[in-house]
Amino acid sequence: MFSSLRGRLFSSTVVILILFLGGTGWGLIQAFTSSIEKGAQEQLQLHIYSLLSAANESGGRLFLPEALQEPRFNVLSSGLYGAVADKAGFLWRSESSTGVGLGKVTSLDPGASHFSVVSLDSDAQFYRLGFGIVWEGEGGVEHRYTFIVMEATDRYRVQQTSFENVLWKWLAGLGGILLIAQWLVMQWGLSPMGKLAHQVRLIEEGQTQQLQGRFPKEISPVVNNLNQLVSHEHRQRERYKNTLGDLAHSLKTPLAVLRGASDQGSESLSEIVETQVKRMDQIVEYQLKRAVASRAVKLGCSIPVDEVCQKLLSTLDKVYRDKGVVATIESDIETQATLQFVGDEGDLLELMGNLLDNAYKHCSRQVQVTLGMAETEQVGFIRVDDDGLGIPDDLGEQVLNRGVRADTETPGQGIGMAVVQDIVKGYRGDISIERSSQLGGASICLQLPCRLADS
Template sequence: MRRQLSIRARIVVGAGVVLTVFLLLAGYALDRTFTDNIRSAHYQRLQSHVYLLLAAAELDAGGGLAMPAGLAEPRFSLPDSGLYANIANPGLKEEWQSLSTLGLDVPFLRQLEAGEWRFTELHVGGRTYLAAAYGVKWATGPRAMPLTFAVSEDEREFRREIGQFQRNLWVWLGGAAVVLLLAQTALLGWGLTPLGRVARELRRIEAGEQARVQGVYPVEIAALTDNLNGLIEHERARQMRYKDALGDLAHSLKTPLAVLRSALAEPATLAQTVTEQVGRMDHIVQYQLARAAASGSAQLAPPLAVVPVARRILDSLAKVYRERELAFELAADPHCVGRVDEGDLFEILGNLLDNAAKWAGSRVRLSLSNEGRALRIVIEDDGPGIADPSAVLQRGMRADERVPGQGIGLAVVADIVAAYGGDLDIGRSEQLGGAAIRLRLAK
């Protein structure tokens, strides 16, 4: 049989996938945010270099550029330093470039409108530059000269900072993912420990080393273990009932068989003896089958609506006892339920109501109610009552031989009630004056 992934494996795999996706998205967001911030910081530095050029620039009497031999930023004076400057004077078709541009084809922004700032990336010769430029109107004498101050920076420094951040970011995120997965696996193992204990106890039960689940478990599992214990006890009780029924059946049939065997020596009374003993054996067999078939407590069964079952039985009995004009009364909450097998409920109500109808003068009353988690059943009649309650609970015993019956109904009911962990009481009805049978089936 193909096995599915264990709960532990499912949770670990699912958590790993979710954590991986989360960290990837978080890393991507952090990387994009850091990249944008670093780019913004580089543009701000380029802007400050533009201001440096503005402070250092001068125009001579003819409007030509006059720049000092050195600038405050030393990288402008170092060839191929990565930082480059350009001042365009389109009026005189001249440009000034920093010494760092010697021998290089560095791109610059030119001819911007006065007061216009521009920040962008420029590409040339397979290299990328971050560029900033500012356009001004420079007044010199009676005229104003349009100038564009531009600074370009090799993107390698920018990429180096981004690369270092990305390496650190993914190393730390990967380490955090490993630590979180290990911690989650450890916590998961601790959290699933009770399930492992339950599984081990069930294996010991299967091996016959213990009779029931004995451990104390968290509330989420306690209901399961309680139901498992109930199911185990229910199954053992069922097996015991079958075993006892077979043993009792074999024991009970010994006497009728012995009587039949001895009757063979008396042909004159053989027919009568055979009839009596066959009837007795039939009663014994019916009783033992009914007792063995009792389902017992059904903790895992859904709640059963008991009123419809009661109405069906009362309607059937009303037809059976139509000639006696008996009044069958039902007093019950329409929402009354019980965790009881429907067949067992038919057996209980059918036997008790039929007995009540046999003895009743004119009225039979059935009351159904829920008391906490238990189902309470009361059956009353206006007959003579039961003089010896303990006797009628014994197999084959009847309160009056003149009333037809097999004498096993109440005994079967008593066995079923005991299987449900309930109790049965036989007394006298205060309202109707006859017998009152009160029983409770635990849920």
């Protein structure tokens, strides 16, 4: 049961409900008991007043009539007993108390009362109320008496037992209704989890490629990350397939040239072999770089963009030392936060390495990297500007294709920007190529998943 989320929640609910209803029942019983005792005390006080009204004094001695107004005082063992006592002991006892031990007498001050629950010799429990008075007798002599009334608790206990039985039945019924309601609410509340599990099974069985439907905002990030992971896995497999096809197709021509030269016995065979081997090496290099872009996305991993850029700039400064390039990193972020790339560090190194290497190659002397957050939520931009000749407008989109180069005089194979585009697409990002408004050369801007982090 405890391996199931539903079982854990339901078990916790049962325990909490038992404790709550048990505490509620105990509290209500205590309140009802207190109310019964309060009512019994008031009833005994009325009996004392009736005894006081019937009392008289004769010859300096207090007496009460044999037959009292309350008939139970006159019936033997009726459960209602009355008595009057002074310091010496009992002066009068009702007919009903004959043969019954009324316990010890405690003298009370005039006007004072004492209520208690006592057990007599028969182990029966009684409510007992004592009330102290001052009686002014003949000649103005004052006498102190204590009036005592006792009543058996049996009829009160019957009421209490009946109340407890009804109370526990109602609480048990209410608890059952609440458990059923909680079970239904839990089924409804956890239904998105069941739906998520069903969707995952469909993906495992190959019946669908994405988690579909609407989910609560609490698990939407999980659903989005799973969809991103599944989508990336499908794109990766498709990329492997396309890469192998491209590699096979690209190698057909060089191999055919080599085969033809071999069949014809060409004297320049070594030159042809060297040329075609270089070409095949370029093709393999490109396909390997494309494979770099197919690595799995590391969800939740954040890489500081400025640190990666600074490392690359330090390296390129050494490579292009003779050129004397001045490179800077600017930030468009208003706060002190830093831009963090959400993805694989190797992908970020591949992206920035290609862009910065191209900028160093084609600039006159200045390179500028600008970091900031785009208008779209959780998307940042990285812009690389240089002061070179720039990229012609008609070649802006073409340089992202394999083998296309804007500058044929500078050494290169036209592979780097194609790799950049593949990586950016893998993160569902965007790449744009414009003329730099600040430095006058090329301006290449990437939009990638990013977040801000405190410095």
